[in-house]
Amino acid sequence: MHVEKAEAYAKYWLEPVELASSYAFDAKELNQLRKLVTENKALFEQKWHEYFS
Incomplete structure (x- = not known):
């Protein structure tokens, strides 16, 4: 999961x-x-599989 905000990156x-x-x-x-990544992990994985399947 990549996160960007102005000059910040994670x-x-x-x-x-x-x-x-x-x-x-x-x-x-x-x-x-x-915390946000943990709470939304299932959604992120679902969207990943939808996009790359």
Whole structure:
């Protein structure tokens, strides 16, 4: 999962949900992003499979 905001960037793996890399997000923002990724993991995986199947 890739997240971009202005000059900030983060990449999360979905299995397991884990931060792969980040640039310019602070710890609070990274925690909020991780929570959003975790809460929406099933939807992200579903959309991934729909797109690439």
